[in-house]
Amino acid sequence: MKAVVANKLNEYAVVNVDLDPPKAGEVMIKMKATGVCHSDLSVINGTIPSPFPVVLGHEGAGIVEQVGEGVTHVKPGDHVCISFIPNCGTCYFCEHQEPYLCSGAKQDGNLFDGTTRVHKDGQRIFVMSFVGIMAEYAVVPSSCVIAIDKSIDFKAAALVGCGVTTGVGAVIRTAQVEPGSTVAVFGCGGVGLNVIQGARIAGAKQIIAVDLSAEKMEMAKTFGATHVVDPKADFVKQIQALTNGIGVDYAFDVVGYSKVIEQCFKCTRRNGTSVLVGVGRLDDRFSLNAAILPFTAKTIKGCFYGSANFKVDFPMYLDLYRAGKLELDRLVTKTYDLADAPQAFEDLEKGVNMRGVIVHG
Ligand SMILES: [Zn+2]
Ligand SMILES: [Zn+2]
Structure with a gap:
């Protein structure tokens, strides 16, 4: 073969x-x-x-x-x-x-x-x-x-095997985003679009798509993003402005790059959560000062395979697909x-x- x-x-x-x-x-x-x-x-x-x-x-x-x-x-x-x-x-x-x-x-x-x-x-x-x-x-x-x-x-089922389970699962399983939440998604490729549709399914009220490509952010809108950023200006400042200076409840890094992870962390509100979905290089490191986590009460969480129990989650995602809720x-x-x-x-x-x-x- x-x-x-x-x-x-x-x-x-x-x-x-x-x-x-x-x-x-x-x-x-x-x-x-x-x-x-x-x-x-x-x-x-x-x-x-x-x-x-x-x-x-x-x-x-x-x-x-x-x-x-x-x-x-x-x-x-x-x-x-x-x-x-x-x-x-x-x-x-x-x-x-x-x-x-x-x-x-x-x-x-x-x-x-x-x-x-x-x-x-x-x-x-x-x-x-x-x-x-x-x-x-x-x-x-x-x-x-x-x-x-x-x-x-079969093509739809194939996607559930990795990209969908990772992206949608990051929202509904790993972060457990509640209805009415504010969300920022860094990276609007295949997995990022699934994070965006996961946030839409979870009932997030504000879903901010962040990418260097204006074209990808336009696509993100068709999957549920409510806002996009100007790729040429400071992302963190724009996200702060969109959330009345508070920051988002949840930020997702779907890139896997230290500078993006640091931006994710900065744009979450106090007691907010950054979820790291993208897999970066073993030699790439991000840094935080030793006081910031206790002072801000923020959480950084890793997401592997959308925290899935695939025997439960694969059929659930395929049901959402058949119901027209997951594209x-x-x-x-x-x-x-x-x-x-x-x-x-x-x-x-x-x-x-x-x-x-x-x-x-
Ligand atoms: Zn994969
Ligand atoms: Zn086992």
Whole structure:
């Protein structure tokens, strides 16, 4: 089968690989749609450390082809949405209702048994984040999949696997934004637009979109932003002015850059919350003076995978989609064949799509 494999830093290609059948507790999926996400690019360029060679792809949906021994919650023919974090059910975090932090297996490019099912010429190929689904087929832990209604478009379901769950979840799960809140969102790309629609769904009264691109902020308005800023002027001053000098209740950093995080912190009100969604570089640091947190009673919170319990949240997001409250179709601005993955990554780097999605034949 064909798969998009990163062979080493900054080098990847669409190649033919071999795939073994699922072992106990695993599922083979015929992929139907795979989102092209910045995290895939971060594996290629080393921002997210990974062993090589590795099959990319972590946001997707498909059809169960085969199940391994002991798998009972899905069967061949089921349509499934894939979570790139398993829900093992037995680790400390799963038992404490925080499965997005599941530590049931090491994040080392393998499945739970320390091997993968993908190989080429006798060499093991690792899989990104337990799944590696930028491929025609994938064998993944059964604790990474949930069956979905067969009427749901695979592209929409794919987006729920990463960008939607991260963005909307940052608002309704991580921050738990209350109706009537004021919100600022720094970064209006694919995930940022989901933060904006999450804030709209949560009933925020003021949603301020912040980006260096006026075009992206205009797009943000169509997803629920009530205000945009002038990209050439001081963001913090403008946000203060829009909130009567108080600052916003919640500010979201969807960029992952120290200077933006500092702006987020500055534009929140006293006792307000900054939520860090964007993943920055390991060597980038932000600084705060040692008195500011107690004096301002502010909170800084990290958001990983939208604080999701995917077994509950994926169906909820798909219900919101079917009810017309969550816009997913409009986020998919371009589709690609698997063979055109290099073009998809080029477009991702240029920022031309809200979301590019690989559609499998
Ligand atoms: Zn992603
Ligand atoms: Zn677990």
